[in-house]
Amino acid sequence: ASFEVAHDRIVEVLTDVAPWVDSWEELTELDLSGRKLESVVRLKEFAPRLEKVRLDRNALSYLTGLPAGLRLLTLSGNRVPSIVSFGHLRSLETLDLSGNEVDDLSSLDCLMHLRHLRADANGISDVRGIERLEHLHSLSLRGNKLVSLDLSKTSWRRLSHLDVAHNALTSIKGLWHCKHLKTLDVGSNDLSLLDLGTGLMPRLRSLRVSNNSRLERLDVLPAARSLRTLFADFCALEKIDHLGALDKLEELSVRQQLTKPSKAPAGLHNVFGATPRLPNTSLSACSFNNVAYLELSACQLTAIPPNLAVLFPNLHQLVLDHNLFTRLPPSRSNGKSNGGGLAALSRLKRVSLVGCRIKSTRNLIEAFEGCDQLAVLDARMNPATLGLYPPVLASPLISASISPSPAFLAPMPNAETLRPDTIEGEMAQKQKERAEEERGRWEKSFWHKVHPRPEEDGDDSRGTEQHDDEDADETIKPAKQHDARFSRTLPAQLAMRRLLHRGTLGMVCPALQWLDGLQITDAEVNEAERVL
Secondary structure, eight states: OHHHHHHHHHHHHHHHHOTTOSOGGGOOEEEOTTSOOSOOTTHHHHOTTOOEEEOOSSOOSOOTTOOTTOSEEEOTTSOOBTTOOOTTOTTOOEEEOTTSBOOOOGGGTTOTTOOEEEOOSSOOOOOTTTTTOTTOOEEEOTTSOOOEEEGGGSOOTTOOEEEOOSSOOSEEEOGGGOTTOOEEEOOSSOOSEEOOOSSOOTTOOEEEOOSOTTOOEEEOGGGTTTOOEEEOTTOOOSEEETGGGOTTOOEEEEETOSSOOOOOOTTOSEEEEEOTTOOTTOSOSSOOTTOOEEEETTSOOSSOOTTHHHHOTTOOEEEOOSOOOSOOOOSEETTEEOSOSGGGOTTOOEEEOTTOOOOOHHHHHHHHTTOTTOOEEEOTTSTTTTTTSOOOOOOTTSOOSOOOOOTTSOOOOOHHHHOHHHHHHHHHHHHHHHHHHHHHHHHTOTTOOSOOOGGGSOHHHHHHOOOSOHHHHTTTSHHHHHHHHHHTTOOHHHHHHHHHHHHHHHHHOTTOOEETTEEOOHHHHHHHHHHO
């Protein structure tokens, strides 16, 4: 009887997802994700030529019935245990076992053709069973229970991508054994040392070691020829050896370090830094001509480095949140340009000064006068703007996960403050993608088992349906909606001060479009001009 039930269920699902196919036997690819399947028994009888099958978000606990010729199989979000057999799937090249009940990979030792393996969010404590898979190109074991890893005992000579973040690793050995490694992520572990070996790792382009709170030293010389991205946030690094030798490095992130890392290479494009007690004179004397994004948050700066424009002549985005300076250097002296200050950064388009100690709008005007390309400026949570805006809200796009930053370090910068002009578009795009995915499931559901929400039936219905609750709109325009409620409560004196703050900055910065997280309007500028 159970086989008959399984037979009927497979027929039902196939009819649902492939109703117009003349012959199921000719199918080579099938997506059965989210179908509440508990078994795929007899699937190979109906579709024996399948090569790619997606079975994510079901309730599968065994794999009997899958065709032997499968090359791709995704099983994320099921109930697959460690004892499940893959002996009948020896042709597999890509396998996803994320979010299952796997704590042992020994059942995979027969998959000699496997090239890509993902087994995130399981209970895996070692790599026994896959250490001899010599064709493995990418391996992801995020969010497991690995304590140690010795790559010298594996046959992964072709491995190019390795992700073992969010484990409990205290030791990683034999990285030099993987000469083809291109990306390595060992973040959110318990490493005190990461040894890249004494030889060369000529293809390593991305190295992420963030959130290893005991990591004190890092030597990147083996990757000097190829490394382009280095993220080492929330570590205890006293020094990054041979950092200056990374001639091709483009992105460097050393947020929330207790000490300043060594000399950085001049070819950087993006620099993320949040190093407490960074001396005001500690910036290098060389010029970083390629840097377009610079972040010096929570560095306890008491003044803007006077040679900032010389060091970073092509800077587009500058983040100086949570520092100690009380004023910015003026761009003019005696009515004439002094060639210094932030106005000397002729390409500067976005500046964030959240949480500093700037006392007056006048100082902001003097500092940014002449910044003809400045489009986004955020100076909230300064004495000059306290009381003019509601508290800074975290963007809905930012993960709500707990920051690993120690309590005595300043918070991480909020991405919304530097790009409020794009945040709404990104959220709208995400909503559109979710709606299209839901609609796609609806359209391919022949027996109408997946019901779309009424408001997603079409654009016309969305245009006529209004929500009375303003909080529903906050997911789309969080800052605007929250500020609209707040501004209505301001007394006349603070409302006038806010108008003059926004209007005068709009006058001196002709390209300014976003100020303090809100779009600046011509009406504000004109009204401020009239009042003055």
